[in-house]
Amino acid sequence: MATVKLLTDEEVGAAALAVFDDIRKTRGTEFINNFWRALAHDPEQLKATWERLKSVMANGALDPLTKEMIYVAVSVANNCSYCVHSHTAAARAKGMTAQQQNELLSVIAMASQTNALATALQVDVDEVFKE
Amino acid sequence: MATVKLLTDEEVGAAALAVFDDIRKTRGTEFINNFWRALAHDPEQLKATWERLKSVMANGALDPLTKEMIYVAVSVANNCSYCVHSHTAAARAKGMTAQQQNELLSVIAMASQTNALATALQVDVDEVFKE
Amino acid sequence: MATVKLLTDEEVGAAALAVFDDIRKTRGTEFINNFWRALAHDPEQLKATWERLKSVMANGALDPLTKEMIYVAVSVANNCSYCVHSHTAAARAKGMTAQQQNELLSVIAMASQTNALATALQVDVDEVFKE
Amino acid sequence: MATVKLLTDEEVGAAALAVFDDIRKTRGTEFINNFWRALAHDPEQLKATWERLKSVMANGALDPLTKEMIYVAVSVANNCSYCVHSHTAAARAKGMTAQQQNELLSVIAMASQTNALATALQVDVDEVFKE
Amino acid sequence: MATVKLLTDEEVGAAALAVFDDIRKTRGTEFINNFWRALAHDPEQLKATWERLKSVMANGALDPLTKEMIYVAVSVANNCSYCVHSHTAAARAKGMTAQQQNELLSVIAMASQTNALATALQVDVDEVFKE
Amino acid sequence: MATVKLLTDEEVGAAALAVFDDIRKTRGTEFINNFWRALAHDPEQLKATWERLKSVMANGALDPLTKEMIYVAVSVANNCSYCVHSHTAAARAKGMTAQQQNELLSVIAMASQTNALATALQVDVDEVFKE
Numbered sequence: 001m002a003t004v005k006l007l008t009d010e011e012v013g014a015a016a017l018a019v020f021d022d023i024r025k026t027r028g029t030e031f032i033n034n035f036w037r038a039l040a041h042d043p044e045q046l047k048a049t050w051e052r053l054k055s056v057m058a059n060g061a062l063d064p065l066t067k068e069m070i071y072v073a074v075s076v077a078n079n080c081s082y083c084v085h086s087h088t089a090a091a092r093a094k095g096m097t098a099q100q101q102n103e104l105l106s107v108i109a110m111a112s113q114t115n116a117l118a119t120a121l122q123v124d125v126d127e128v129f130k131e
Numbered sequence: 132m133a134t135v136k137l138l139t140d141e142e143v144g145a146a147a148l149a150v151f152d153d154i155r156k157t158r159g160t161e162f163i164n165n166f167w168r169a170l171a172h173d174p175e176q177l178k179a180t181w182e183r184l185k186s187v188m189a190n191g192a193l194d195p196l197t198k199e200m201i202y203v204a205v206s207v208a209n210n211c212s213y214c215v216h217s218h219t220a221a222a223r224a225k226g227m228t229a230q231q232q233n234e235l236l237s238v239i240a241m242a243s244q245t246n247a248l249a250t251a252l253q254v255d256v257d258e259v260f261k262e
Numbered sequence: 263m264a265t266v267k268l269l270t271d272e273e274v275g276a277a278a279l280a281v282f283d284d285i286r287k288t289r290g291t292e293f294i295n296n297f298w299r300a301l302a303h304d305p306e307q308l309k310a311t312w313e314r315l316k317s318v319m320a321n322g323a324l325d326p327l328t329k330e331m332i333y334v335a336v337s338v339a340n341n342c343s344y345c346v347h348s349h350t351a352a353a354r355a356k357g358m359t360a361q362q363q364n365e366l367l368s369v370i371a372m373a374s375q376t377n378a379l380a381t382a383l384q385v386d387v388d389e390v391f392k393e
Numbered sequence: 394m395a396t397v398k399l400l401t402d403e404e405v406g407a408a409a410l411a412v413f414d415d416i417r418k419t420r421g422t423e424f425i426n427n428f429w430r431a432l433a434h435d436p437e438q439l440k441a442t443w444e445r446l447k448s449v450m451a452n453g454a455l456d457p458l459t460k461e462m463i464y465v466a467v468s469v470a471n472n473c474s475y476c477v478h479s480h481t482a483a484a485r486a487k488g489m490t491a492q493q494q495n496e497l498l499s500v501i502a503m504a505s506q507t508n509a510l511a512t513a514l515q516v517d518v519d520e521v522f523k524e
Numbered sequence: 525m526a527t528v529k530l531l532t533d534e535e536v537g538a539a540a541l542a543v544f545d546d547i548r549k550t551r552g553t554e555f556i557n558n559f560w561r562a563l564a565h566d567p568e569q570l571k572a573t574w575e576r577l578k579s580v581m582a583n584g585a586l587d588p589l590t591k592e593m594i595y596v597a598v599s600v601a602n603n604c605s606y607c608v609h610s611h612t613a614a615a616r617a618k619g620m621t622a623q624q625q626n627e628l629l630s631v632i633a634m635a636s637q638t639n640a641l642a643t644a645l646q647v648d649v650d651e652v653f654k655e
Numbered sequence: 656m657a658t659v660k661l662l663t664d665e666e667v668g669a670a671a672l673a674v675f676d677d678i679r680k681t682r683g684t685e686f687i688n689n690f691w692r693a694l695a696h697d698p699e700q701l702k703a704t705w706e707r708l709k710s711v712m713a714n715g716a717l718d719p720l721t722k723e724m725i726y727v728a729v730s731v732a733n734n735c736s737y738c739v740h741s742h743t744a745a746a747r748a749k750g751m752t753a754q755q756q757n758e759l760l761s762v763i764a765m766a767s768q769t770n771a772l773a774t775a776l777q778v779d780v781d782e783v784f785k786e
Binding site: 001002003004006031033034035038039045049052053056057060061062066067069070071073074075076077078080081082083085086087088089097099100102103104106107108109110111112113114115116117118119120121122123124125126128129130 | 132133134135137162164165166169170176180183184187188191192193197198200201202204205206207208209211212213214216217218219220228230231233234235237238239240241242243244245246247248249250251252253254255256257259260261
């Protein structure tokens with residue numbers, strides 16, 4: 001039901017296959033999820049997206065699980081069903097506990113509520129927050 | 132420029148003032164930011180929002196800084212200017228470093244991009260993510 | 263700071279002026295707010311928007327104040343600052359009380375919160391709601 | 394296909410069951426819809442959400458049907474499929490007629506259109522709306 | 525699974541049928557897609573929407589394919605699944621090539637990313653852009 | 656009022672300055688707009704964003720003006736004020752006429768309206784659009 005055909009390994013060209021190979025090596029699995037198979041129609045976008053993703057989600061000043069939960073939060077706010085499913089699964093694979101998931105959802109719910117209230121009230125930013 | 136008057140301590144009733152007092156005690160400052168002064172027109176909403184916020188943002192399975200960064204992420208995705216300013220300031224007050232802020236923004240940017248691509252491609256959720 | 267010049271009565275053509283005249287007559291005021299002065303660069307869009315608006319917001323199965331509050335709710339969720347200001351003012355002009363405004367905001371806040379939770383949880387629609 | 398298991402009465406703890414009981418008593422039905430069964434993984438969030446919802450949606454300065462239509466409007470603008478289905482069904486259960494639903498949708502469509510135009514034009518808020 | 529019944533030609537009244545006839549004539553096909561069959565519950569909204577759509581999407585200073593790709597871009601950003609599917613199909617019918625679709629998606633992805641960054645950074649508009 | 660300081664040429668490091676230089680060379684102007692000066696706190700994000708932007712917005716199967724109008728459409732739908740201003744200015748610089756701008760806004764307005772209606776009606780995708 002995607003707007004483009006999901007491409008198999010046999011259907012993609014060499015450039016896309018090289019990205020698939022790097023995904024497999026990086027993740028330690030043969031599995032390539034649908035997102036990449038749809039994106040493979042544009043090998044340049046596929047490569048740019050994957051390489052930036054790999055770099056952004058690597059361990060750094062924030063650990064990979066924290067990054068994955070931030071990813072889930074954005075995906076919920078942007079209402080991307082595929083992304084909510086895939087990044088929730090990824091967060092679990094990276095060790096998110098049931099209690100952490102509860103707290104993640106509580107923060108998302110709280111923020112959504114106060115975002116709407118601040119917008120409805122059109123509150124001016126306090127001077128102290130501008131420093 | 133808010134859609135309601137920002138209420139001073141002298142203008143709010145006893146119920147709202149009790150919430151202001153608890154905000155002051157909890158945060159260890161006399162300062163009450165504009166959001167609460169606008170919300171004080173509805174003491175019930177003020178109390179419900181503050182009490183849930185205090186509980187949700189407390190230390191738990193996720194630490195307060197992680198929660199604050201998730202809050203920023205949702206506020207950016209929901210495009211709430213007041214909230215982006217106030218919660219970025221709060222994250223800094225809780226110790227967010229420049230490098231952590233860079234990584235937070237990188238994850239938000241990455242997620243926004245792949246959210247749009249997954250939506251444009253209408254990718255079906257992989258079976259493995261449904262388990 | 264608009265992306266187009268706000269046009270005065272002297273600067274618009276006959277087609278746009280006819281719409282301005284109808285706005286004035288319908289609202290019983292000489293005042294034309296900035297939205298229409300910006301939209302006047304495209305007289306066709308101006309006329310189509312105003313005529314549909316006039317018809318949609320007229321008294322019907324829903325009264326004008328109820329319609330105006332629904333308008334505010336959509337404008338908050340879409341985060342349109344101009345629209346939140348102008349339609350909150352319009353709702354007040356149509357008799358919205360402080361208590362009604364409080365309840366309007368409470369419903370918006372509640373919905374924003376449960377919308378986010380339902381999306382985060384990716385809850386399937388109950389069969390009973392499909393009938 | 395939810396990101397968490399929908400919990401049966403037998404699977405939830407005492408705290409969640411007490412909320413389910415109150416939902417049943419308040420609504421006069423044995424039926425608990427999927428949203429609450431998903432939310433029951435976090436009894437505290439379940440209780441906080443239900444109790445605030447019950448209070449917010451009660452009869453007040455706005456009647457329950459008006460509140461439900463505002464809820465639908467926010468859910469459409471936030472694009473929450475579950476919420477559009479469940480709150481449209483709720484509005485019908487509270488007496489929304491076909492003509493009222495038509496007008497609700499007309500206002501949502503109108504607001505969505507003018508929200509986009511005002512944002513595209515970046516119209517400044519008129520002084521008169523700031524008072 | 526729509527929130528209203530999709531109406532057949534036999535179920536709609538004369539006003540809605542006249543719109544269906546014009547859709548058929550304009551598009552040169554007997555097929556009426558689900559959107560219009562759902563909208564037919566409100567013949568006035570059906571007529572207003574179709575007539576404005578026909579005028580807006582006609583050839584003008586922008587050609588029909590360019591307009592259709594802009595339509596897809598808005599539908600992706602607003603996350604309307606039905607709209608992404610139907611307008612992607614329409615763009616293809618109007619001649620969108622695979623390479624054009626790739627570039628359309630690249631621009632959408634790029635814009636989504638920089639939109640989020642500009643919002644997170646709350647960047648002030650440069651004076652030069654205000655002229 | 657940005658959440659980070661806008662960095663001058665003197666304040667950025669060599670990596671960011673190299674990006675600034677490429678922006679200047681590519682655009683044929685000394686001017687660096689605020690977005691890049693804010694982004695320069697993270698030279699890696701700055702470089703990744705600029706290089707992908709340069710590639711994506713170059714002439715291809717779609718011409719630069721068409722791409723810029725698609726960029727404006729996404730920015731409006733995502734409600735990014737900075738982006739609407741800067742990309743509207745960019746579209747004008749690339750030759751967008753007043754009539755083209757009118758038509759761009761008409762399509763955005765039309766899409767926003769039918770997006771909301773399709774979501775409110777929860778219309779199922781027609782089989783014919785899935786092929």
